[in-house]
Amino acid sequence: MDDPVQEQLIEAYLQDVEASLRDLPAMQRREIVEDLRAHIADAMAATGQPNEAALRTILDRLGEPAELARAARERLGVPAPAAPVEVVVVSRPGALEIAAIVVTALFFPVGLILAAISEQWRTRDKLIAALIPAVAFGLPTVVGFAVRFGAGMDPLTALPFADRFPRLFVSVMLPLMFSSPLLAAAYLAVRLRSGGRRPAPRAITV
Amino acid sequence: MDTAALMTQMRKGALEYCVLALLEQREHYGFELVQTLSQSDALLTTEGTIYPLLSRLHREGMVETEWRESPSGPPRKYYRLTPDGQTALAAFRVQWAAFRDAVNAILATGEAA
Numbered sequence: 001m002d003d004p005v006q007e008q009l010i011e012a013y014l015q016d017v018e019a020s021l022r023d024l025p026a027m028q029r030r031e032i033v034e035d036l037r038a039h040i041a042d043a044m045a046a047t048g049q050p051n052e053a054a055l056r057t058i059l060d061r062l063g064e065p066a067e068l069a070r071a072a073r074e075r076l077g078v079p080a081p082a083a084p085v086e087v088v089v090v091s092r093p094g095a096l097e098i099a100a101i102v103v104t105a106l107f108f109p110v111g112l113i114l115a116a117i118s119e120q121w122r123t124r125d126k127l128i129a130a131l132i133p134a135v136a137f138g139l140p141t142v143v144g145f146a147v148r149f150g151a152g153m154d155p156l157t158a159l160p161f162a163d164r165f166p167r168l169f170v171s172v173m174l175p176l177m178f179s180s181p182l183l184a185a186a187y188l189a190v191r192l193r194s195g196g197r198r199p200a201p202r203a204i205t206v
Numbered sequence: 207m208d209t210a211a212l213m214t215q216m217r218k219g220a221l222e223y224c225v226l227a228l229l230e231q232r233e234h235y236g237f238e239l240v241q242t243l244s245q246s247d248a249l250l251t252t253e254g255t256i257y258p259l260l261s262r263l264h265r266e267g268m269v270e271t272e273w274r275e276s277p278s279g280p281p282r283k284y285y286r287l288t289p290d291g292q293t294a295l296a297a298f299r300v301q302w303a304a305f306r307d308a309v310n311a312i313l314a315t316g317e318a319a
Contacts, residue, residue, distance in 0.1 A: 041279040
């Protein structure tokens, strides 16, 4: 084929095919392109009039490069590159997260609210962090009520828990209450590192 | 599933055995295979897709290839059936006959009703 216009058409077509097959192994890609080249030559030789119209018809019948590439992937067992790719966004903790951890250690109600605002923790981790001081502060009250109730006393008028069990309160409950904000802050700090990688809300098609 | 999608699936499955059957008669080069298969619209709509298929059949050892000079232009790659391809084709012939008969029988009862 000596016609430069036809040469150009063929090369453009084959380049398109090659480009859309670029995720295939180079050998297979080259093989398919060479097979198509030979096919075009044979088909042109078979037509009575090897003109541009004949060539365009041949290329049309071969198929769109994208369609060819799709069929090639299917036949050769190569996964389509158009499959949605899960994009993992690595977000870095900012001032809000640092403030949430520090304030949780100092005054946990406010710190935990800051943590709840942040998107750097999973909901589960926020709940666990909130439960740590809640349990530590709630336990004496709950246990106290239960004990008084069990003893047949009026829970509202009886002695407070701390007065009834001073040793237990000072040795276990009080340290627990004091350390719980620190524990919650430590928990948030640990989960921040492992929970910082979160999948993007929407998959992006590459 | 609409008819066009169904036909695409069936075509995809049957095409490779049609290629093997054509090669059983004699060796062919790519364009020759396409010419024969394109005579029926039911088999090959996007002609270029035959080449990835031939490439796979070659890798699987169903066909072997040989380049030969062509009187009209660049060299041609000829495809020939291998013993493995022959075996696969024979197995498909048996299964296809059973499948065709079963489907025909059911379709016929549907018509009669």
